[in-house]
Amino acid sequence: MKALPFRCLRAGSQLAQIEHAEEIAPLLADGTYLQDGTPSYFAWSVSGDAGTRTGVIAACSIAKLIPMVEVLGEPDDRAKAAIEGEAGRLGTLGCQDAPVAIAVPTDPVRDLIVGAACAATPVYRFTLEDGTHTLWEIKREDAVEALRALLERTEAVSVADPIRAAATVRASRALRDTAKEAGAYTGREPFNWFMAALFAEDDLADGTPQLPSCLILRELL
Numbered sequence: 001m002k003a004l005p006f007r008c009l010r011a012g013s014q015l016a017q018i019e020h021a022e023e024i025a026p027l028l029a030d031g032t033y034l035q036d037g038t039p040s041y042f043a044w045s046v047s048g049d050a051g052t053r054t055g056v057i058a059a060c061s062i063a064k065l066i067p068m069v070e071v072l073g074e075p076d077d078r079a080k081a082a083i084e085g086e087a088g089r090l091g092t093l094g095c096q097d098a099p100v101a102i103a104v105p106t107d108p109v110r111d112l113i114v115g116a117a118c119a120a121t122p123v124y125r126f127t128l129e130d131g132t133h134t135l136w137e138i139k140r141e142d143a144v145e146a147l148r149a150l151l152e153r154t155e156a157v158s159v160a161d162p163i164r165a166a167a168t169v170r171a172s173r174a175l176r177d178t179a180k181e182a183g184a185y186t187g188r189e190p191f192n193w194f195m196a197a198l199f200a201e202d203d204l205a206d207g208t209p210q211l212p213s214c215l216i217l218r219e220l221l
Contacts, residue, residue, distance in 0.1 A: 001154055019089065041143075062172045091174050093216075103201035106202060117138045
C-alpha cells in the first residue's frame with residue numbers, strides 16, 4: 001500500500017483539539033500548534049494492560065480506505081450515531097486529526113526501523129485510560145526512504161477502528177462533493193488522504209488503542 005510521510009500540523013506543549021478550520025491559523029500563530037517542515041512518519045507506542053504495541057503513522061489515499069469500510073457491513077444504530085457525529089466534526093475541520101488503526105502483517109524489518117526511531121527523544125508522552133502513549137517523529141532521510149519502500153510492499157489486512165474509519169470516509173466524501181459543486185475541486189485537498197496507524201495484526205488482538213487529537217494531516221509535502 002502507498003503509505004507516505006507527511007508534513008504534520010501537531011500540538012505543541014499541550015494537547016488541544018481543533019474543532020474548526022478557522023482555528024488553525026491563530027493556534028499556529030501563538031505556538032499552540034506547530035507545522036513540521038519536513039515530511040515525516042511517526043512511531044506510536046502504547047504501553048498498558050495489553051503490553052506494548054508500536055505502530056507507524058503514515059498518510060494513505062482515502063481511496064484505499066473506502067473498500068475496507070464497505071466490507072464492514074451496515075453499522076448498528078449506536079455506531080451510526082457515533083459515525084455521524086465524528087464525520088460532522090471532521091467535515092467542519094476539513095482534514096483529519098487522529099489516525100485510523102489498520103492491521104498489517106508482522107514485519108521484522110519494519111520493527112527494526114521503528115525500533116531505532118524509538119531510541120530517540122519522543123515528541124509526546126502522555127498517559128490515558130488505556131496506558132502510556134509515546135510518539136516519535138521519523139524524519140531522517142534514510143529511515144523515511146526505507147519505510148516508504150517497505151510499506152509500498154505491505155498490504156493492509158483490515159480496519160481495526162470501524163467507527164473512525166467510516167467517519168473519515170463519510171467526511172471525505174462530503175467535503176469532496178462540496179468542493180466539486182463549487183467548482184473548486186483539485187484532487188490535492190487534504191480530505192483525499194487519511195492518517196493510518198499501521199499496527200501488526202497480532203498487536204490488535206486485545207483491542208485497538210485510541211490516539212487523541214494531537215496530529216493533523218493537512219498537507220503531504
